[in-house]
Amino acid sequence: MKAFAALFSAIDQSTRTTVKTAALAEYFRTAPDDDRLWTVALFSGRRPKRAVTTTQLREWASERAGLPLWLVEESYPIVGDLAETIALVLPPPGDTSDRSLSDWLGDLLTYPALDIAARKARTLDAWDRLDATERFLFNKLITGGFRIGVSRKLMTRALAQATGQDEAAMALRLMGDWTPQTTTWQRLVAAPDAEEDDSRPYPFYLAYQIDGAPETLGPPGDWLAEWKWDGIRGQMILRGGAHHVWSRGEELMTDRFPELARARDFLPEGLVFDGEIVAWDGAQPLPFNTLQQRIGRKTVSKKLLRDAPVVMLAYDLLEENGTDLRDRPLEQRRDRLDALLAELPDDANIRASPLIPFETWNALAQTRSTARDRRAEGLMLKRRDAPYLAGRKKGDWWKWKLDPLTVDAVMIYAQQGHGRRANLFTDFTFAVWNGNELVPFTKAYSGLTDAEFNKITAWVRRNTLQRFGPVRQVTPELVFEIAFEGIQPSSRHKSGLSLRFPRMARWRHDKPAQEANTLDDLHEMLALYG
Amino acid sequence: MNTPVLSFTDKGIYCPAGDFHIDPWRPVARALITHGHADHSRWGHDSYLSTDAAAPVIRHRLGDISIDTLRYGEQRRIGGATVSFHPAGHIPGSAQIRVEVAGEVWVASGDYKVSPDGLCEAFEPVKCHAFITECTFGLPVFKWAPQATVAADINAWWSACAAEGRPCLLGAYSLGKAQRVLALLNPAIGPILTHGAVENTNEVLRAQGYALPDTVRVTPDLDPKQHPGAMVIAPPSALGATWARRFRGAQVAMASGWMRLRGVRRRRGADRGFVLSDHADWDELHQAIRETGAEKVFATHGYTDIFARWLGSRGYDARIVPTEFGGDEDIAEDTA
Ligand SMILES: [Zn+2]
Numbered sequence A: 001m002k003a004f005a006a007l008f009s010a011i012d013q014s015t016r017t018t019v020k021t022a023a024l025a026e027y028f029r030t031a032p033d034d035d036r037l038w039t040v041a042l043f044s045g046r047r048p049k050r051a052v053t054t055t056q057l058r059e060w061a062s063e064r065a066g067l068p069l070w071l072v073e074e075s076y077p078i079v080g081d082l083a084e085t086i087a088l089v090l091p092p093p094g095d096t097s098d099r100s101l102s103d104w105l106g107d108l109l110t111y112p113a114l115d116i117a118a119r120k121a122r123t124l125d126a127w128d129r130l131d132a133t134e135r136f137l138f139n140k141l142i143t144g145g146f147r148i149g150v151s152r153k154l155m156t157r158a159l160a161q162a163t164g165q166d167e168a169a170m171a172l173r174l175m176g177d178w179t180p181q182t183t184t185w186q187r188l189v190a191a192p193d194a195e196e197d198d199s200r201p202y203p204f205y206l207a208y209q210i211d212g213a214p215e216t217l218g219p220p221g222d223w224l225a226e227w228k229w230d231g232i233r234g235q236m237i238l239r240g241g242a243h244h245v246w247s248r249g250e251e252l253m254t255d256r257f258p259e260l261a262r263a264r265d266f267l268p269e270g271l272v273f274d275g276e277i278v279a280w281d282g283a284q285p286l287p288f289n290t291l292q293q294r295i296g297r298k299t300v301s302k303k304l305l306r307d308a309p310v311v312m313l314a315y316d317l318l319e320e321n322g323t324d325l326r327d328r329p330l331e332q333r334r335d336r337l338d339a340l341l342a343e344l345p346d347d348a349n350i351r352a353s354p355l356i357p358f359e360t361w362n363a364l365a366q367t368r369s370t371a372r373d374r375r376a377e378g379l380m381l382k383r384r385d386a387p388y389l390a391g392r393k394k395g396d397w398w399k400w401k402l403d404p405l406t407v408d409a410v411m412i413y414a415q416q417g418h419g420r421r422a423n424l425f426t427d428f429t430f431a432v433w434n435g436n437e438l439v440p441f442t443k444a445y446s447g448l449t450d451a452e453f454n455k456i457t458a459w460v461r462r463n464t465l466q467r468f469g470p471v472r473q474v475t476p477e478l479v480f481e482i483a484f485e486g487i488q489p490s491s492r493h494k495s496g497l498s499l500r501f502p503r504m505a506r507w508r509h510d511k512p513a514q515e516a517n518t519l520d521d522l523h524e525m526l527a528l529y530g
Numbered sequence B: 001m002n003t004p005v006l007s008f009t010d011k012g013i014y015c016p017a018g019d020f021h022i023d024p025w026r027p028v029a030r031a032l033i034t035h036g037h038a039d040h041s042r043w044g045h046d047s048y049l050s051t052d053a054a055a056p057v058i059r060h061r062l063g064d065i066s067i068d069t070l071r072y073g074e075q076r077r078i079g080g081a082t083v084s085f086h087p088a089g090h091i092p093g094s095a096q097i098r099v100e101v102a103g104e105v106w107v108a109s110g111d112y113k114v115s116p117d118g119l120c121e122a123f124e125p126v127k128c129h130a131f132i133t134e135c136t137f138g139l140p141v142f143k144w145a146p147q148a149t150v151a152a153d154i155n156a157w158w159s160a161c162a163a164e165g166r167p168c169l170l171g172a173y174s175l176g177k178a179q180r181v182l183a184l185l186n187p188a189i190g191p192i193l194t195h196g197a198v199e200n201t202n203e204v205l206r207a208q209g210y211a212l213p214d215t216v217r218v219t220p221d222l223d224p225k226q227h228p229g230a231m232v233i234a235p236p237s238a239l240g241a242t243w244a245r246r247f248r249g250a251q252v253a254m255a256s257g258w259m260r261l262r263g264v265r266r267r268r269g270a271d272r273g274f275v276l277s278d279h280a281d282w283d284e285l286h287q288a289i290r291e292t293g294a295e296k297v298f299a300t301h302g303y304t305d306i307f308a309r310w311l312g313s314r315g316y317d318a319r320i321v322p323t324e325f326g327g328d329e330d331i332a333e334d335t336a
């Protein structure tokens, strides 16, 4: 674990991408095969399943540290990370260990077969042989929450550097359904065999939000426009007599959306579509909260299939007759996509996301303003002659989203942030007026600068009315503009509604609390856009 | 035992028998000052009393004030109270203030650390009935490594940067932390440059006889190229400012107890974070409280509610001191 901990420290200590990449590449050159394979797995989101609950971990840690549980729990919100809190409260290790990353991970994989007492014994033993950084990593791995500041792109680049291979080819090879148990470093990275994996998706191409007006993109004739749907981005693969549906997070979702299997009855082999999975009422998408019922359900009841049916709105064709089309211009891919899908009946459950014809940017802006009526979030602009790239790259694909909805709300509770913003007050609860009463309706914790969070933190300290553990009730005085992407009814909230992606758009220094919005205003928005 | 020896008012800690305040935050007639940090030593009091070791810095920071001094351990009768100052080990000249009224002894700790840093007067436990303790780092996650270990880390970092030809920029508060770091540096590695705010304090402390290595003040016309492999000590606020830009390719680090937390390290955006604090860690707080023999403990300056609850569960009569900022000044300057 020492080499991996050193790698982690090097990455964690640097703010420079080049330094992080170099540290990773060096590790990929020198680490033993099993360790580097696991490292690739971890940095591409293939984390081992959680081996113990966080409650068990807290209890064991407080016992080992000789501290009451409440004290460990009070420390947690201040540190901002449970794995770190535990690593810091434990007494210094009595021993060291030369076991490698894959040795420890091998251990964790045996946990499910052990009873709780044995899991605890192993965990305490590990804590006593690992230093602070190693413990932190071990705790991250054991709770299944291993996420550190390395993007997949960065990891892929380092891997390409270390092996002298092409970065795009490497990215493709790392996609799909492998784990360190089903492959080896040799097979996956060093000398992949020619045999292709039928289920393997392509790396997704991700768009940037356009800054400013689309006029900066040049002549409108160079661009195609589509609706930006509010669903789940996915790839549908028809190969080898089967179909596979992948999410952007590379999760296999085939069984979650059984209705998409219908595509096989109508389409030939050797196709890969990129598109959006949406709940569908027969003519247009249903609100996102309908689709939400389908997310996270591995088995789908008949009733749910009836109430929240899905289709794929395809907007790109990445492979046809088994041939990779990604280098062809978008226009050509789009023609083939339309030709394939044009004649399909509705119950094929896949349809082409329509192109929006337009002559001028002005006219397109008009169309965009009607997006909410179409249950879209705005528009996508794609360059006609662009290839399908991998990852988030500027230039060819742009999101042109609607301006968010906004309300002015009063801050009533504040809590210290996590991670990078531990020990600043950054997590707030906001309320709107219902008569003379302030009704909480949302939390938000992003959108302001560090300088503003510093100011608010000082203010919160001086204006605390009551403390409830880490939460402080504050004088209802500060007003913020809350921006959000959608609004939906909710029986779980006192306000009767919930927001999508709420964040603080700005601090309204100019507004007294009395002038914040009302619950009625929100319910009006719910009626219009919910 | 009618009136307590010390009470807590909206101006700060107050002694009714002697009619004086300790580290008050609003103007008062007579202020006893534990040390020169801005949250303890404020402008506007009619008269000041501090240790003779702390007075030069306080005068330097506050200008024309009326200040009287005592040596460590020297007693002074003020009204019905007898007061004396005892080393707090926090920064040069810092003190705990002992107040005795009719045989009952209370001690206000100010800020303190227990383990000696080799530069300032080492902490001295004072027996008392009631102890007002800071608890800036009063959580079990805060534990400091021995100073020698941190010093070795800092010097190793400096050597590595110097070998690459990069300057090192180290953020440390201008009074206390900066001088402590200076005293830990190995001047054989390279030249040491200082920000004006740090160097002004250095001058005051050197004149008092505190031993600091040779330093070069960074002035507008200083050419960093003339000082290859330099270590630059500056207040944290200068690190992100235009001032720091002249040191091209510099590696940036912070020295503070908060660097123990990964989140804070990352928020600071520094390349390195050295865990080096002038406050007591979790274990030192317990050691200090134990050695006073006090049964009554007041927690101030930090995670007071959690720390007082913990002490209460260990059999102490523990309470929270209300302060102007609701108890935790964990992002204020000079509390690192
Ligand atoms: Zn201080």
Ligand SMILES: [Zn+2]
Pocket: B037, B039, B040, B111, B301, B334, B335
């Ligand atoms: Zn202080």
